[in-house]
Amino acid sequence: MTNWLPTLSKGSGPYYLRLADRIESDIDGGTLVEGTKLPPQRNLAFDLGVTVGTVGRAYTLLRERGLVSGEIGRGTYVLPRSAPAAIAEPGPVEPYGGTRLLDPPSGKLRFDSTAAPDVGQGAVIGEILAAIVRELPREVTSYARRFPDHWFQAGSRWLSRGGFTPEPANIVPTLGAHAAIIAAIAAATAPGDHIACEPLTYSQITRGGELIGRRACLVATDINGIVPDEFERVCARQHPRMAFLMPTAQNPTLATLDEGRRRAIAEIARKYNVWLIEDDLYGALTDDATPVVASFAPERTFFVGGLSKSVGAGVRGGWIACPPHFAHRVRLAHKMVTGGMPFLLAELGARLVLSGAAADIRKRSIAEINARLAIADRVLAGFEFRRRANVPFIWLELPEPWLSGTFKKAAFAEGILLDDEDEFRAGRSDQSYHRVRIGVSSERDRAEIERGLMALRRLLDSGRSGYDSFI
Secondary structure, X not given: OOOOOOOOOOOOXXXXXXXXXXXXXXXXXXXXXXXXXXXXXXXXXXXXXXXXXXXXXXXXXXXXXOOEEEEOOOEEEEOOOOOOOOOOOOOOOOXXXXXXXXXXXXXXXXXXXXXXXXXXXXHHHHHHHXXXXXXXXXXXXXXXXXXXXXXXXXXXXXXXXXXXXXXXXXXXXXXXXXXXXXXXXXXXXXXXXXXXXXXXXXXXXXXXXXXXXXXXXEOOEEOOEEOHHHHHHHHHHHOOOEEEEOOOOXXXXXXXXXXXXXXXXXXXXXXXXXXXEEEOOOHHHOOOOOOOHHHOOOOOEEEXXXXXXXXXXXXXXXXXXXXXXXXXXXXXXXXXXXXXXXXXXXXXXXXXXXXXXXXXXXXXXXXXXXXXXXXXXXXXXXXXXXXXXXXXXXXXXXXXXXXXHHHHHHHHHOOEEOEEHHHHEXXXXXXXXXXXXXXXXXXXXXXXXXXXXXXXXXXXXHOHHHHHOOO
């Protein structure tokens, strides 16, 4: 092809990566069709004013993504795409920044958090901390230079669910579930790789991935979660290296994948050599008996859980069950992206689990969450929302004429912090859901929960008059 020349006036990051992204975009957009011969590296380097090595790295990255083939003596050609050309593809997703305030003002009701409720766990945590400091003063005041066996045993016990029991040798203790997921992404992918995820999800993962050079690509969903056929289409066309999943009680939609979809996703991931991250943070609160995805694809699934939603967010206790022979790599990646695992917190998490205290606190937390959900059922009766027993938030559909962002602003004016749908967007999308997520676990008591929900009810009932006040 002689007339094509990529434009790279915009964008940031390494030039070779921007060049590869531009070529991929032109392939997805139909500018570069199947069989097109790309310019020789030396010619393109001259036209763009860069080194031959820069173009070579871009072409190599395109080959790794399965977009082109390079043949010595013949050149580099665009490969055929596996999915029908008539299906529109969104291409690489631009990172979305989120909507939460970095330093929220005091005096607001915190309906934007789903941390474990206060059920008196502070006293238990305090007793265990005192015992650790008393028994292991040297370890507490230094780096965690050794990882005792019971740290891995605790992780295996906490992550065991529905017939899935990970081997302690495959466990890595982490600074919470978020750190576990970022460590897995850093360990199993490279800069420029795609991470497949749902359009609405725990988007701090895609934002964190973007900071280390990974890119999100979106997989279409329905009311029951990820659609396997759509996942395969994205795998065939965009070649993600990894997929981030929340199969049970997905945040924020509360969708739960049935066993058939989980099996299908595992098989598709195996077919296209895609790593899977299964976030079970909310799933561990439920009584869902569906086998976890990791039980269908243990050789490629990173299974993640922690204590933040059931015991205490400040404990920063988390674990990740890795595919066989991957734990050491993830442990090193976790150290690099977090600075290392503090001995005090790792020991605290292990003792909470192995003593049975964590399971007892989780049981009490679930009872408190369900009591608060019952308040939401009563106060918001007549409005459409999704909720699930044991899970500390509801997904509220806004009536006309409310928009998600406008309702969030109106709630803020009433002294309430909540999350609009934009907080969960993994990337740019034209689809609007007109929903907000309301967390019910963070405030200290049920009276505050009811007070805040009543204020939201008044806003919902106000209709046009309330809407007009905040546009």
